[in-house]
Amino acid sequence: MKKTRSKFVAQLRDVIINVGFLYLENTPVDKDIISKLKAQIPDLFALPQEQKDNIRMANSPHFLGYSKLGMELTKGAVDYREQFDFGTSCISSYKPGDPEYCNIYGPSQYPTDQQLPGFRTLHETYLTQLLTLATDFIHLVSEAVGLPPDALDQFYKSDNRMHLTKIVKYPVQSHSQQGVGAHYDGAMITFLLQASEEHHGLQAQNLRGEWIDVPPKSDTFVVNFGRSLEFVTQGVVRATSHRVLAPPLDSKTPRYSVPFFYSGMDLEVKVDESVLKMPPEILKLRDGRGILPSTEAINYPEYAHDVAGCHPDVAERHYPELFRELFPNGMPLHGVAY
Numbered sequence: 001m002k003k004t005r006s007k008f009v010a011q012l013r014d015v016i017i018n019v020g021f022l023y024l025e026n027t028p029v030d031k032d033i034i035s036k037l038k039a040q041i042p043d044l045f046a047l048p049q050e051q052k053d054n055i056r057m058a059n060s061p062h063f064l065g066y067s068k069l070g071m072e073l074t075k076g077a078v079d080y081r082e083q084f085d086f087g088t089s090c091i092s093s094y095k096p097g098d099p100e101y102c103n104i105y106g107p108s109q110y111p112t113d114q115q116l117p118g119f120r121t122l123h124e125t126y127l128t129q130l131l132t133l134a135t136d137f138i139h140l141v142s143e144a145v146g147l148p149p150d151a152l153d154q155f156y157k158s159d160n161r162m163h164l165t166k167i168v169k170y171p172v173q174s175h176s177q178q179g180v181g182a183h184y185d186g187a188m189i190t191f192l193l194q195a196s197e198e199h200h201g202l203q204a205q206n207l208r209g210e211w212i213d214v215p216p217k218s219d220t221f222v223v224n225f226g227r228s229l230e231f232v233t234q235g236v237v238r239a240t241s242h243r244v245l246a247p248p249l250d251s252k253t254p255r256y257s258v259p260f261f262y263s264g265m266d267l268e269v270k271v272d273e274s275v276l277k278m279p280p281e282i283l284k285l286r287d288g289r290g291i292l293p294s295t296e297a298i299n300y301p302e303y304a305h306d307v308a309g310c311h312p313d314v315a316e317r318h319y320p321e322l323f324r325e326l327f328p329n330g331m332p333l334h335g336v337a338y
């Protein structure tokens with residue numbers, strides 16, 4: 001067991017230093033839960049529009065809920081995807097007078113059990129298992145970059161935190177090739193379930209800047225590294241630039257995916273002030289790569305600005321000052337009246 005672990009950690013170090021993303025297989029996540037979730041996703045999107053609108057993201061100061069097609073921007077261009085954002089189970093600790101960022105964690109909006117029997121319980125079970133996977137995996141990442149296994153736990157201490165997940169549908173459409181544009185995830189790490197086996201479309205940039213197809217492989221997660229991890233490890237771990245191409249016009253089905261973002265850091269953590277002391281031999285490996293080519297992903301603004309900029313309708317309703325700062329000319333066209 002010890003030998004397997006150290007072999008795995010060595011492989012992980014090689015991936016971090018030389019590649020930039022990976023597939024993870026043989027995880028303890030229950031395969032039966034994954035199959036049931038995959039089977040129910042089309043029913044989630046097939047709910048009557050009115051039921052989806054009842055839980056729309058604009059209701060939620062926590063940026064959780066349903067977004068219809070074309071409501072989200074990456075790099076200023078519209079992403080052609082429909083999605084539900086859910087958090088791990090959480091209550092809001094925000095009180096009037098607290099800084100606005102304290103309102104970012106809170107309860108999710110789910111369809112009722114009459115509307116979609118069993119879905120909420122199934123999805124929450126899935127999230128609990130993903131959280132365990134992510135927590136264990138982040139310890140291995142720490143070891144891989146020469147830190148004690150618990151080095152990153154200092155960012156995840158408080159009881160009331162929320163990790164984010166999405167369930168996404170990329171419909172077949174002819175407007176644009178952009179499913180979601182090139183971007184980094186802001187969190188530490190992302191575990192992506194590609195929920196329709198037949199669909200290619202996910203691509204990631206390796207550390208040489210080449211776009212690599214990342215097709216679905218059964219019983220695996222794609223692991224992307226996030227911008228926060230890049231900051232705190234002094235760039236030893238490079239955030240993974242990735243994008244999704246919309247399903248081609250001759251596809252018979254949409255593409256579905258379920259990213260789980262290990263995003264729930266303590267609210268008072270300031271990532272750019274939380275740089276970790278990295279071992280010299282690891283910094284040497286980082287520097288040995290030379291200057292990495294820049295990626296096509298958008299630059300990383302402060303996290304709250306990031307989500308508010310992606311979801312102007314939520315910002316306008318719940319964060320009016322931030323909205324005026326981000327959109328001085330008012331609501332961008334795609335985000336109107338929803």
Ligand SMILES: O=C(O)CCC(=O)C(=O)O
Nearest residue numbers: 168185192202244257259
């Ligand atoms: O749908 C996918 O495969 C990737 C989604 C993604 O990158 C994101 O939502 O951040």
Ligand SMILES: [Fe+2]
Nearest residue numbers: 183184185242
């Ligand atoms: Fe992403």
